[in-house]
Amino acid sequence: MPVASYEQYCQMLDKAANEGYAYPAINVTSTSTANAALKAFSDMKSDGIIQVSTGGGSFASGSAVKDEVLGAISIAQHVHLMAEKYDVCIALHTDHCHPEKVESFLIPLIEETEKRREKGLPNLFNSHMFDGSVLPTEENIKMSKELLERCAKSEIILEIETGVVGGEEDGVNNEDAPADKLYTTKEEMVEVAKVLRPIGKFMYAATFGNVHGVYKPGNVKLRPEILKDGQDAVEKEFGKEARHYLVFHGGSGSELSEIHETLGYGVIKMNIDTDTQYAYSRAVVDHMFKNYDAMLKIEGEVGNKKFYDPRAWMKQGEESMCDRIKQACSDLKSNGKSILA
Template identity: 45%
Template sequence: MTIATPERYAQMLDAARRGGYAYPAINVTSTQTLNAALQGFAEADSDGIIQVSVGGASYFSGRRVNDRVVGSLAFAAFAHEVASRYPHISIALHTDHCAKQYLDSWVIPLLVREAEQVAHGEEPAFQSHMWDGSTVPLDENLDIASKLLERSAAAHTVLEIEIGAVGGEEDGHRAGIDAKLYSTPADGLEVARRLGLGERGPYMAAFTFGNVHGAYKPGVVKLRPELLGEIQHEVADAVKDGLLESGSRDGNTAISDNNGHLPNTPDPADFPENKPFALVFHGGSGSSREDIAKAVSYGVVKMNIDTDTQYAFTRAIAGHMFRHYDSVLKVDGEVGEKKFYDPRSWGREGEDAMAKRVVEACVELGSAGKALK
């Protein structure tokens, strides 16, 4: 297995939720960082997720083209070719943090293309896409998510939604570090009412529990991973007690029967350890191992990693330049040494360093050694 099929991706996410581990979701911006991510997953014997953000997708297409759809498809095509040389692991491709203003020019065109691929008996280019509704009210967030879930199901992809706001900065979007960073069990119940729990199509939910993008000194980020457990248990109990009722106004959510039960709602016994949601952890850079482990124990199956791998890649290259300063620069009329300024020499160092950080993430999240066979 190389790039995961929709069926394989479903198996991956289910195995993580039942097995109590999560996959690192590594953001990449180039073929070099993509190769580093693949190398790291292979060395860890871990399945995983590789993703591009809106800025990363544009960057992939080149400065003059600057087209996020073109960049996304180029990334996916390259990944399909190179990943075929790693047959013992499964990799899912994902688009990360699509805010409202980018939907019509990025994720929706990709979903339309993927639905066409599926209609022609092909596999979709990507396995999942994220709708980032963190900057709009919850009601509007779920209105949009409901429509996207329908498109996603037709494209045989998984939708990722974000409920609440992640602090810090991601691709130019800023959010403060305040009470808005914490989702509530009521938010979880509303998501289940509006989107169902898998019967309308698979999705992952990134509820916020104090998450902050970027690197911060200890003490700045106040994570409350136990909040994820509260959300999971409240929704699971509501399903068990038949208390979930359709709150949708779009006509797509299943209508409850006279007993308040949603048709085709999964039996609570099917939820692994009362985990109705497959959860996503954003803004985890600098988090303690204890907080990460707690979050995973409550059903996190995907944790985004970008800041740490960016630094690992760039730090290795900076080290190369400092060590070989007189060789990579033509100082005082000298000619330098080609073997040191050849991009392949410092590029390999960056790839190896980033791959090492990916391995560390696999070990930390528990996915190392668990590649599905």
């Protein structure tokens, strides 16, 4: 199945919102990690979202090039090719783009889709995230409005964020963010609906104490009721149809009951990165420890090519990451619910 069209992506989001489940949105940095996501979604009969961050794009372009845009395009093109071999809908997304990266990362990728559409080709990415949470709320919403106006012309869905997701991810550190910034206000949620809804489709990462990175259960103090209160305020002001498509960032270490609670408040997308990174690396470490002598040419020996061939341990990492994504599909209740079923 080709990467989802705009109509299919909208159908995916509507179905998740109406039926109370969310899509795992998997950060990938290579063809191997992208393949793990594709297989997992197909195995679980779940549609899904594959996404690339600025750091992921830089890595994918290679250490000699370090071109965030080129790397993101490369991964997207790979997914476009491979998705045709699978029987579920896959959407392509870019993760956190902070204001200082808009001109160097986000705009070139939007331009790439604009060029493709002029040639009659499908969009490169289905959606992009602008993370203006570091800005004053008024300025954040103003920039979000300008970007959504451009995105909507090319049937691109924009994801925005107000409030701040704590912790550290992809080189951006919010560990010292003020406590009040970790919780989006209902006034912000109403204002976002007022300004952006007339323009086009968007997703909204409202914060409720969520934190990037990995933490032991109980260490993250989530307040899912923040989402409920905000959605209720939006519905009171503009009607039920104005309720936001919400995005859950920083879910590692969250209790499953809290995750399920957010699904009832309109979360339709949950970003997953830390847990899949660990799953991939854990399998690789296991391979190295169990086959130490075969991996290395030590004490006059020659090792064993079957074990040190990168394909041997990358395959195990890929399989382990695939299994973790399958768990995410089950946890988020997206399994068996492809719009193609």
